[in-house]
Amino acid sequence: MNRIEERLKTLKQNKEKAFVAYITAGYPSPDYFEPIMLALDKAGVDIVEVGIPFSDPVGDGPVIQDASYHALLNGTTPAKVLEWVANLRKKTNIPILLFTYFNPILVQGISSFLQKSAQIGVDGILCVDLPIEEADNYKTEAEKNHLSTVFLVAPNSSEERIQHIVQKCSGFVYYVSRLGVTGEKDTIAADLSTSVERIKKYTDLPVMVGFGISKPEHASFVASVSDGVIVGSAFVRYLKEHAKNPQWEDGFVRYVKSLVDATKKEKQPE
Amino acid sequence: MKTLSENLFTEQKTPYPDGKGRYGDFGGRFVPETLFVALEELEQVFRSAREDKEFQKTFQSYARDYIGRPTPLYFAQRLTEYLGGAQIYFKREDLAHTGAHKINNALGQCLLTKRMGKTRVIAETGAGQHGVATASAAALLGLECCIYMGTEDMERQRLNVFRMRLLGAQVVGVDAGSKTLKDAINEALRDWSLNVKNTHYVLGTVHGPHPFPWICREFQKIIGIEARQQILEHAGKLPNLLVACVGGGSNSIGLFYEFLNDKDIEMVGVEAGGKAIAPGMHAARFAGGSFGMLHGAQSYVLQDEFGQIGTTHSISAGLDYASVGPEHAWLYSSGRVKYTYAMDDEALNAFQLCARLEGIIPALESSHAIAYVLKEAPRRPQDHIILVNLSGRGDKDVEHASKFIKLDT
Numbered sequence: 001m002n003r004i005e006e007r008l009k010t011l012k013q014n015k016e017k018a019f020v021a022y023i024t025a026g027y028p029s030p031d032y033f034e035p036i037m038l039a040l041d042k043a044g045v046d047i048v049e050v051g052i053p054f055s056d057p058v059g060d061g062p063v064i065q066d067a068s069y070h071a072l073l074n075g076t077t078p079a080k081v082l083e084w085v086a087n088l089r090k091k092t093n094i095p096i097l098l099f100t101y102f103n104p105i106l107v108q109g110i111s112s113f114l115q116k117s118a119q120i121g122v123d124g125i126l127c128v129d130l131p132i133e134e135a136d137n138y139k140t141e142a143e144k145n146h147l148s149t150v151f152l153v154a155p156n157s158s159e160e161r162i163q164h165i166v167q168k169c170s171g172f173v174y175y176v177s178r179l180g181v182t183g184e185k186d187t188i189a190a191d192l193s194t195s196v197e198r199i200k201k202y203t204d205l206p207v208m209v210g211f212g213i214s215k216p217e218h219a220s221f222v223a224s225v226s227d228g229v230i231v232g233s234a235f236v237r238y239l240k241e242h243a244k245n246p247q248w249e250d251g252f253v254r255y256v257k258s259l260v261d262a263t264k265k266e267k268q269p270e
Numbered sequence: 271m272k273t274l275s276e277n278l279f280t281e282q283k284t285p286y287p288d289g290k291g292r293y294g295d296f297g298g299r300f301v302p303e304t305l306f307v308a309l310e311e312l313e314q315v316f317r318s319a320r321e322d323k324e325f326q327k328t329f330q331s332y333a334r335d336y337i338g339r340p341t342p343l344y345f346a347q348r349l350t351e352y353l354g355g356a357q358i359y360f361k362r363e364d365l366a367h368t369g370a371h372k373i374n375n376a377l378g379q380c381l382l383t384k385r386m387g388k389t390r391v392i393a394e395t396g397a398g399q400h401g402v403a404t405a406s407a408a409a410l411l412g413l414e415c416c417i418y419m420g421t422e423d424m425e426r427q428r429l430n431v432f433r434m435r436l437l438g439a440q441v442v443g444v445d446a447g448s449k450t451l452k453d454a455i456n457e458a459l460r461d462w463s464l465n466v467k468n469t470h471y472v473l474g475t476v477h478g479p480h481p482f483p484w485i486c487r488e489f490q491k492i493i494g495i496e497a498r499q500q501i502l503e504h505a506g507k508l509p510n511l512l513v514a515c516v517g518g519g520s521n522s523i524g525l526f527y528e529f530l531n532d533k534d535i536e537m538v539g540v541e542a543g544g545k546a547i548a549p550g551m552h553a554a555r556f557a558g559g560s561f562g563m564l565h566g567a568q569s570y571v572l573q574d575e576f577g578q579i580g581t582t583h584s585i586s587a588g589l590d591y592a593s594v595g596p597e598h599a600w601l602y603s604s605g606r607v608k609y610t611y612a613m614d615d616e617a618l619n620a621f622q623l624c625a626r627l628e629g630i631i632p633a634l635e636s637s638h639a640i641a642y643v644l645k646e647a648p649r650r651p652q653d654h655i656i657l658v659n660l661s662g663r664g665d666k667d668v669e670h671a672s673k674f675i676k677l678d679t
Binding site: 055061065069106108154156176181 | 290298299300301302303304306307308446447452453456459460463464465466467560561562563564565566568571573575576577578579
C-alpha cells in the first residue's frame with residue numbers, strides 16, 4: 001500500500017473528507033518547492049498533486065499556464081522535480097501524486113520514468129491528456145511500481161465510459177466539476193451531488209472533486225456531496241501574489257488551512 | 271473532367287486509420303477527458319455523413335459552385351524551359367476560393383458542424399489561410415465563428431486578420447508561449463473543452479487527435495483525385511514525381527493520397543528548413559525531430575530531451591509548427607514518401623522566380639515545394655513529369671516578403 005492509499009484508508013476509518021492540493025513544481029522558483037510542500041503538510045493537506053510544468057498545457061487555464069511557463073524559464077525539468085521530491089522525503093511523508101502531461105513521460109520512457117518516480121517516493125500519477133483508451137501500457141507499468149493511477153471523469157462522460165474509467169483508477173477518482181480548463185470560478189455546479197452519485201454507482205473508490213474551487217464555502221459544499229476537495233489554481237495564484245513577501249508562508253498556511261478546515265468539518269455519513 | 275465518384279469518402283487506399291485512430295505507431299487520441307466525448311461524437315457523425323449520398327452531393331456541389339473546383343492543372347512551360355529538365359505541372363489550389371486548399375476542409379467540417387446541430391465554429395490559424403477559409407465557410411452556412419491566432423502571426427499576416435473580421439469572424443490574439451500556430455491550437459482546444467456543447471473545432475490540418483487527421487484527409491484528397499484525371503488528360507500518362515510542402519501536412523496528403531498505391535510514382539514532402547537545421551531555427555520535423563506526442567497525436571515532434579515542445583522558425587507562418595500529421599510520420603517511416611526541406615532564402619528565391627517566369631505569385635508555403643523542384647527538375651530527363659501542388663496564392667505574403675527582397679526600381 002502506498003502513502004496515498006494509506007492516507008485514504010485512515011480518512012475512511014476516521015470518516016474524514018480528503019483535501020488535495022495542486023502546485024506547479026518550480027514555481028515561483030525552484031527554491032520554493034520544499035517550503036511550499038512543508039506548508040501544505042502543516043496546513044493539513046492529505047495529498048499533494050505535484051505538477052510537472054509542460055510547455056503546452058492544453059488542460060490548464062491562464063493561472064497554471066503562466067506558472068508552468070515561468071517554472072520552465074526557471075530551468076525546471078522532470079528530472080529536477082524528482083530530485084526535489086527525493087530530498088523532500090527526508091522531511092515528510094505527505095502523499096504525492098505527480099500531475100503531468102503525457103509527452104514528457106512518453107519521451108523519457110514510460111517504464112523507466114514510473115519506476116524512478118516510485119523509487120524516489122512518489123505515490124501516484126495523473127496524466128491529464130492520457131485517456132484510458134491509450135493507457136494500457138502506462139497502467140501496467142504503474143501497477144508494477146505500486147503507483148496509484150488517477151484518471152479524470154468529466155460532466156460529459158457517458159455512463160459506459162465512467163464504468164471503464166473507474167476500473168482503471170486506483171487511489172481515487174478525480175471528478176472535473178465543469179467543462180473547460182483549470183481555474184477558479186465564483187460558483188460550483190449545483191447538480192454536483194447527482195454527478196458524484198453517478199460515479200459512485202460503479203466504484204467504491206473515493207471520488208474527489210476539482211476545478212474552480214477557491215473559497216471555504218466552495219470546499220464545504222463540495223465536501224458535503226463527495227469524498228474530497230481538490231484545489232489548484234487558487235493556491236498557485238496565492239503564491240504568485242504573495243510569494244515575494246518574506247512572511248508568505250504564514251499567510252499561505254492560513255489560507256490553505258481555511259479550505260482544509262471547511263472540508264474537514266463535513267463528515268462521512270455513518 | 272469526369273464527375274467524382276459517388277463513394278468519394280468511403281474508398282480507402284490504405285488500412286489507416288485503424289480502429290484506434292492509428293497510422294502504424296502514429297496518431298491516436300491523446301486529449302483530456304472533456305474532449306474525448308466530443309471526438310467520439312465527431313467520429314460518429316463523420317462515419318454516417320461519409321455513407322450518406324446527400325452529404326456527398328452537398329459537399330460536391332459547394333466544391334464546384336463555391337470553391338470553384340476542379341482547380342486547373344497548369345503546365346508551367348517557362349519554368350520548365352528555364353530549368354531544362356523534367357516537365358513541371360502546377361495543381362492550382364491557389365485558384366480555389368479564398369486562395370488556398372484550406373477551404374476544402376473548412377467547408378467540409380462546417381457542413382459536419384451543421385449536421386451535428388452545433389451553431390458555433392472555432393479554428394486556429396497560422397498563415398491566416400485556414401482562418402479565412404473557416405470564416406468564409408461559416409459565413410456561407412450561417413455559423414458563429416471565432417479564430418485563434420498567435421499575436422506574432424497576426425503581425426505577419428495583418429491583411430488576413432482584417433479579412434477574417436470582414437467575414438464576420440471574431441479574431442482572438444494568443445499571447446502565450448511562442449505566439450504562433452502551436453499556441454493558437456492550445457487556446458482553441460481550451461475553448462473547445464469549455465464550449466463543446468454548441469461548438470465544433472474546425473482543425474485545419476491532418477494533425478490533432480483522431481478523427482481529425484482522417485476527416486481532413488478525406489476532404490483534401492479531392493486534390494489528388496482531380497490531379498490524376500487531369501494529368502492523364504493533359505499528358506496521357508501519370509507523373510513521375512509529386513511534390514508538396516508539408517506544415518501540418520494537409521495539402522500534401524491531399525495530393526499524395528490518391529497515388530499512394532502507384533508504386534512507381536515518387537513523392538517528396540518539403541518541410542521548412544528556416545534559417546538553419548538547429549534548435550529553434552527551423553520546422554523540419556523529420557530532419558530535427560523525434561517520436562513524441564503533441565496536440566493529441568503521436569508523431570515526429572521538435573522537442574527537447576525532456577519532451578518540452580521546441581520553438582520553431584520559418585519565413586512562412588503556415589509551415590511554422592513543431593509537429594507533423596501522423597499519417598506523414600507513417601509514410602516517412604514506411605519509406606513511401608521522402609521528406610526534405612527548403613531554407614527560408616531558397617523559398618524566397620522560388621517565390622520570385624515563379625512570379626517572374628509564370629506570372630504566378632505562390633504562397634511562401636508553396637514556394638518551399640517549388641524551391642525543391644528548382645533543384646530536382648534539372649536532374650531529370652525531359653520526358654519526366656513533376657506535379658507540384660501550388661497550395662496557395664502569395665498575395666497574403668507580399669507585405670512580409672517585401673522586408674526580405676530588394677527589387678530594382
